Amino acid sequence: MNDGLSPLPHEFCARLEQIVPAEALPQVLRSFENVRPASFRVNTLLSGTEESFAELRNGGLAVTDCAWCDVAGTVPAEQRRQLSEHVAVTEGRVYIQGLSSMLAALALAPQPGEAVLDLAAAPGGKTLHLAATMQKQGRLSAVEPVRTRFFKLRENLRRYGADDFVRLYQTDGRDVGRKTPETFDAVLLDAPCTSEARFDCNDPTSWQFWGPRKIAESARKQKALLRSAIDATRVGGRVLYCTCSFAPEENELVVAHTLRRLEGKITLLRIELPVGNIQPGLTQWEGKELPSEVALARRVLPDETMSGFFLALVEKTEPTALTKQKRGRHRE
Ligand code: SAM
Secondary structure (H helix, E strand, O other): OOOOOOOOOHHHHHHHHHHOOHHHHHHHHHHHHOOOOEEEEEOOOOOOHHHHHHHHHHOOOOOEEOOOOOOEEEEOHHHHHHHHHOHHHHOOOEEEOOHHHHHHHHHHOOOOOOEEEEOOOOOOHHHHHHHHHOOOOOEEEEEOOOHHHHHHHHHHHHHOOOOOOEEEEOOOHHHHHHHOOOOEEEEEEEOOOOOHHHOEOOEHHHHOOOOHHHHHHHHHHHHHHHHHHHHOEEEEEEEEEEEOOOOHHHOHHHHHHHHHHOOOOEEEEOOOOOOOOEEEOOOEEOOEEOOHHHHHOEEEOOOOOOOOEEEEEEEEOOOOOOOHHHHHHHHO
């Protein structure tokens, strides 16, 4: 339904028509105009919720409470800059974060005392949310291989008061399952992706590298990362896989591939989300049927306040990591 007025790639719009329900398509296409309010989460590691809301309001910001997350709120798009320059943000009491991103920690629900891993962590918004949810009790490890992003992550953890809790590793997430097999109670994999949900009609550079090759390259890495995340999880533990892409190749197909590879060793769990703009995971794509349980995954449809997001929650029921002995046999 690209009427010729949208600057987005024609192929991208044509794919969206196949992905989102017809009645939601106009709203989804409008979402790329990116005039959403700016959203934030109070960093409860450093501040009380009421104090931070009052501090922002006293600073002239027109704060609206988030209906489903009592530590989150929004300000009108025109106040985005004022919010980012506010002392509550620069001093770490408030973190600017998309509302959809906040669903990741809610869905994984790490408990105080658990051993938790964030496998693709920079710049650290979700790591900080996990740390706050765990009330800094237990163990939280965060992995980021890209040097500049790793430094940004370290700086954010320091500024937001979690550097004394989170153990940081600058390494490739694909190796972590082999290095620390069957270890964590909960793993977040907010996978590197084509970031389709971040396309901005006013900024053509936001899709300049997009195309089928980029999607395929992304999907290859995501499959390896998801396998590593599951290998690093103990039996009975859970993995939340999420992306900010609409592409089924990066979402349902990654999950379906992993379900097939690890048949009987993992299962998909239902995700309870506190928002209404939700679509079940697709169970077919380009004429191919996917396992029916992939419908348990969730797609957040973008609207006036939220950007597109994909989430799938996996429970591990049997060991998956290759022991040294098994690895040897695997190579034979
Ligand atoms: N969770 C972060 C947050 O909420 O602030 C955003 C994560 S972003 C979607 C994906 C991250 O994965 C990027 O920082 C990227 O550098 C990192 N990444 C890329 N390749 C990776 C790999 N092989 N292993 C682990 N992380 C990787």
